[in-house]
Amino acid sequence: MRYPNAAVAAVHDVDLTIAAGEFAVLLGPSGCGKSTLLRTINRLVEPTAGTVLIDGADVRERDATELRRGIGYVIQAVGLFPHYTVADNVAVVPRLLGWDDARVQRRVDELLGLIRLDPARYRDRKPRELSGGEAQRVGVARALAAQPRVLLMDEPFAAVDAIVRASLQDEIARVHRELGTTIVFVTHDVDEALRLADRVVVMNAGRVVQAAPPEEILEHPADDFVRDLVGVDAETRRLALERPLVERS
Amino acid sequence: MIYLATHLDRVGALIGQHVFLVGVSLAVALLIALPLGVVAARNPRAAAVVLGVTGALYTIPSLALLALLVAALGLGQLTAIVALVVYAQMILVRGIVAGLQGVDPALVDSARGLGLTARQTLLRVEFPVALPVVLGGVRVAAVSLVALATVAAWIHAGGLGELLFEGISTDNPQKIFAGALAAAVLAVAADLSLRAAERAVRT
Numbered sequence: 001m002r003y004p005n006a007a008v009a010a011v012h013d014v015d016l017t018i019a020a021g022e023f024a025v026l027l028g029p030s031g032c033g034k035s036t037l038l039r040t041i042n043r044l045v046e047p048t049a050g051t052v053l054i055d056g057a058d059v060r061e062r063d064a065t066e067l068r069r070g071i072g073y074v075i076q077a078v079g080l081f082p083h084y085t086v087a088d089n090v091a092v093v094p095r096l097l098g099w100d101d102a103r104v105q106r107r108v109d110e111l112l113g114l115i116r117l118d119p120a121r122y123r124d125r126k127p128r129e130l131s132g133g134e135a136q137r138v139g140v141a142r143a144l145a146a147q148p149r150v151l152l153m154d155e156p157f158a159a160v161d162a163i164v165r166a167s168l169q170d171e172i173a174r175v176h177r178e179l180g181t182t183i184v185f186v187t188h189d190v191d192e193a194l195r196l197a198d199r200v201v202v203m204n205a206g207r208v209v210q211a212a213p214p215e216e217i218l219e220h221p222a223d224d225f226v227r228d229l230v231g232v233d234a235e236t237r238r239l240a241l242e243r244p245l246v247e248r249s
Numbered sequence: 250m251i252y253l254a255t256h257l258d259r260v261g262a263l264i265g266q267h268v269f270l271v272g273v274s275l276a277v278a279l280l281i282a283l284p285l286g287v288v289a290a291r292n293p294r295a296a297a298v299v300l301g302v303t304g305a306l307y308t309i310p311s312l313a314l315l316a317l318l319v320a321a322l323g324l325g326q327l328t329a330i331v332a333l334v335v336y337a338q339m340i341l342v343r344g345i346v347a348g349l350q351g352v353d354p355a356l357v358d359s360a361r362g363l364g365l366t367a368r369q370t371l372l373r374v375e376f377p378v379a380l381p382v383v384l385g386g387v388r389v390a391a392v393s394l395v396a397l398a399t400v401a402a403w404i405h406a407g408g409l410g411e412l413l414f415e416g417i418s419t420d421n422p423q424k425i426f427a428g429a430l431a432a433a434v435l436a437v438a439a440d441l442s443l444r445a446a447e448r449a450v451r452t
Contacts, residue, residue: 042362044358044361044362065364065365065366066364067364068361068362068363068364069363069364070364073359073362073363075355075358075359075362076355077353077355077358077359078355078359079353079355079356079358079359079360080359081356081360081373081374081378082356082378083377083378092363092365093363093364096363096364096365096369139359142363143363152362
């Protein structure tokens with residue numbers, strides 16, 4: 001994938017298969033192409049060469065907006081609509097899909113419950129009345145509203161403080177286990193990647209350097225780049241992996 | 250005050266004409282400025298052209314523009330409305346461009362990512378979020394047009410300018426005062442009501 005007027009391709013020679021239900025984390029430094037790769041999945045970026053397949057079908061065969069309605073999308077800046085209430089934000093995609101009101105309301109309350117925000121207290125709030133962590137929970141609920149089989153998350157927890165980030169990580173891990181949604185998650189945070197991923201996809205300069213489960217990344221880094229990335233703390237990080245994720249909170 | 254007190258009917262009728270001139274001009278101007286503003290907000294090259302042309306039109310002295318338009322369209326209301334529409338363009342387009350460009354790009358990205366079409370993103374997200382700034386432009390345009398519309402009387406388009414021009418030519422300060430006061434009240438009323446609207450649409 002090469003952007004217009006760019007000398008080098010942002011992402012190239014990527015051959016990656018993500019299994020249904022997998023939690024795949026794209027990890028790498030800024031500018032390595034991880035967000036670009038993520039955005040080719042819902043066609044916010046169109047590859048200049050190559051194809052993206054979901055369930056064996058080329059995403060370019062489908063109408064882009066219709067494709068996106070079936071794929072959850074969460075970004076760092078959250079992007080809740082400020083003039084909508086929490087409930088209306090969560091209801092955006094169901095309404096686009098033409099669900100009736102009763103079904104939309106039920107789904108909104110169900111999702112607020114899933115992300116542990118009391119519907120009675122939060123349904124009618126405006127985004128400006130939410131903390132950063134609450135806003136991102138609503139962002140996740142909005143992305144999951146129409147039961148997408150794939151959820152794309154672009155540095156979703158990078159803008160919140162460490163404590164909130166840890167609890168959001170626990171939440172998304174739990175949601176993943178409960179719903180079995182395929183998640184593709186972009187981060188530059190090594191610890192976050194290792195905590196959450198079934199498989200870490202390490203990227204550098206537009207290429208996939210290694211795609212392997214966290215233990216294998218730590219124990220057998222594919223090259224010096226991966227070794228440096230997981231760093232001298234590799235042993236501590238390996239030990240941290242043995243601690244169960246959800247019982248932390 | 251004497252003229253105002255004894256000629257309330259006439260002043261009232263002229264206020265009605267004035268409001269009509271400004272209201273119609275503002276509505277037509279908005280219909281033109283909205284698409285221009287949307288295009289200019291999305292495309293820097295179009296923005297340079299649109300803002301350059303509307304800015305240049307705005308610098309033409311109002312009497313000169315009216316004189317030119319009279320040569321083309323003759324005397325009367327239509328000519329005055331055309332002139333007011335031309336003047337309002339720059340203010341309205343600038344407000345629309347500033348409003349749309351001020352929308353957080355993350356909002357547009359998330360809207361597109363959720364599966365809103367470009368049109369739905371514009372109508373449901375970008376416009377509502379830009380609305381307070383756009384209304385700020387409408388307010389400045391409305392107040393300017395109330396002032397500019399007084400010149401319309403000079404080309405037989407009616408409005409409160411009639412009192413000003415009659416007052417000057419007949420050396421009647423009472424008429425001038427009545428016209429000036431009524432125009433000032435109109436301008437303040439437009440300003441206050443549109444300010445209230447701006448506050449109401451702020452999220």
